[in-house]
Amino acid sequence: MNYDVIIIGSGPAGLFSAHELAGMGRTVALIDLKSNMNDIASRACSMQLILDDDYEGEGIVVENSTFRFPKSGFSVPYNSKLVPIFKKYYRSPNGNTISFGDGKKPFSYKFDKSELLHGIYEECLKMGVSVYMNHLCTAVKDLRTHVEVTICDFNDNHAKKTLRCNKLIDAEGVNASIAQKLGMNKHRKHLATALTYKCVVKGIKGIEKNSWNLFYGKAYHTNAPVIIGPSLLGDEYNEVTISSDKNYRPDKAFSDIISNSPISDCFKGSEVVEEHGCSVKAFTPMKNPCKGNVIVIGDAAAFVEVETQGALLCGYHAAKAVNAELNGEKGWNSYTAWWQKSFEFNGDDYLRVSQGYSLVPTYTDRDLDYLFSLVKDKCLIGTYSQYKTPKLIWKTIREHDEKIRRERPSIFEKICNLNQMSLASSFE
Numbered sequence: 001m002n003y004d005v006i007i008i009g010s011g012p013a014g015l016f017s018a019h020e021l022a023g024m025g026r027t028v029a030l031i032d033l034k035s036n037m038n039d040i041a042s043r044a045c046s047m048q049l050i051l052d053d054d055y056e057g058e059g060i061v062v063e064n065s066t067f068r069f070p071k072s073g074f075s076v077p078y079n080s081k082l083v084p085i086f087k088k089y090y091r092s093p094n095g096n097t098i099s100f101g102d103g104k105k106p107f108s109y110k111f112d113k114s115e116l117l118h119g120i121y122e123e124c125l126k127m128g129v130s131v132y133m134n135h136l137c138t139a140v141k142d143l144r145t146h147v148e149v150t151i152c153d154f155n156d157n158h159a160k161k162t163l164r165c166n167k168l169i170d171a172e173g174v175n176a177s178i179a180q181k182l183g184m185n186k187h188r189k190h191l192a193t194a195l196t197y198k199c200v201v202k203g204i205k206g207i208e209k210n211s212w213n214l215f216y217g218k219a220y221h222t223n224a225p226v227i228i229g230p231s232l233l234g235d236e237y238n239e240v241t242i243s244s245d246k247n248y249r250p251d252k253a254f255s256d257i258i259s260n261s262p263i264s265d266c267f268k269g270s271e272v273v274e275e276h277g278c279s280v281k282a283f284t285p286m287k288n289p290c291k292g293n294v295i296v297i298g299d300a301a302a303f304v305e306v307e308t309q310g311a312l313l314c315g316y317h318a319a320k321a322v323n324a325e326l327n328g329e330k331g332w333n334s335y336t337a338w339w340q341k342s343f344e345f346n347g348d349d350y351l352r353v354s355q356g357y358s359l360v361p362t363y364t365d366r367d368l369d370y371l372f373s374l375v376k377d378k379c380l381i382g383t384y385s386q387y388k389t390p391k392l393i394w395k396t397i398r399e400h401d402e403k404i405r406r407e408r409p410s411i412f413e414k415i416c417n418l419n420q421m422s423l424a425s426s427f428e
Contacts, residue, residue, distance in 0.1 A: 003029045005322055006149050006165040008137050008178055012308050013298030014171030015120045016315030022127035024323050029163060031151055035134040049109045049309055050384045056310045057342030062109060074316055080115035083230045086210045093217035093262050093365040096372035098393060101382025108384040112232055113308060140168065140181055142292040167293050167322045174299040175281045184291055191282040196243045197250035200231050200274035204238045206266045215263060217365040221256045280304065285345045290332035295321060303345035344387045367411050374400045
């Protein structure tokens with residue numbers, strides 16, 4: 001079969017690029033290993049919209065059953081549940097807390113990713129997109145004049161098929177195996193492989209409604225924070241997210257947390273009603289995501305992830321770029337310029353995010369208790385952004401430099417050294 005465009009991956013980036021290209025009159029094939037859309041949407045991702053102004057170069061407006069992207073000029077229908085997030089808390093082992101948000105205006109919404117994807121998927125089918133679900137892409141060859149894609153059909157006793165297209169969009173997600181096959185990960189550094197466990201728990205005590213809570217310290221058994229936030233199932237339910245590695249699985253960490261940690265009492269009498277998990281490879285970002293007849297978009301080209309709204313933006317701008325290339329114009333140049341400008345991890349300043357990820361094990365639990373106590377009476381700007389948050393925290397902590405130098409010189413030395421850390425060192 002021959003297509004104008006083949007898209008590997010039917011998450012939000014791949015689906016929306018298929019939707020936009022089909023609307024431009026292009027023949028499109030969509031390939032995904034998952035057997036149905038429910039499997040795609042059930043991955044252990046957070047599913048938050050980030051309402052910060054100009055986040056990812058755009059910002060998002062939630063109104064009238066749509067997610068609107070005013071700068072790019074498009075909207076995506078959404079007619080399902082939304083849970084506003086009004087507060088965020090970083091908590092140390094002894095309970096010292098850094099607060100974000102005034103509690104009046106939401107800075108994030110939790111949404112139903114499954115409903116969002118199903119809506120776009122149904123529109124793609126109506127527009128004539130060919131869908132190959134339960135198919136594994138085993139090989140990709142860019143032959144200059146076209147691209148050949150070999151797929152394995154798990155619906156038909158692993159039968160192999162060869163598809164051809166003029167342009168290929170790699171939207172496979174964070175593990176970027178197709179990009180690896182094409183040699184497009186060559187200049188990226190693999191920082192770590194994390195395992196993530198997410199469960200929905202009924203009956204957790206002591207968690208404020210509509211709040212996002214991150215618990216830091218070795219008292220919680222992992223270097224990454226334990227995250228407890230709201231669930232779409234209702235006020236009685238919370239989502240718990242834990243990340244670690246193969247040496248100490250996150251589901252084992254969860255068992256240890258609920259039996260022996262500062263928040264164990266919160267879980268007494270609670271019940272796990274839903275579980276998910278995934279493996280995530282963290283790479284440095286792909287600065288130039290276009291090569292030959294191939295464009296890599298969304299999480300596959302990112303430092304870890306672009307969030308759902310970023311993936312929709314990638315799908316929209318990738319579709320425009322592919323259409324331009326098919327018309328003999330320089331679409332790759334325009335997409336690359338947009339990509340590099342819009343996502344903070346593509347700039348030199350993104351290295352500062354390591355200061356947020358390296359609280360543990362850089363600082364002991366006693367260190368964290370001390371540092372968090374310095375700012376526990378302040379309320380910082382409400383934000384969900386993984387880039388803005390550590391900047392706010394460290395800016396506020398550094399206002400106490402003289403006090404830290406005087407009272408805890410060993411901590412002050414760590415802070416000074418941390419400013420010189422690379423992103424990779426925060427994962428080692």
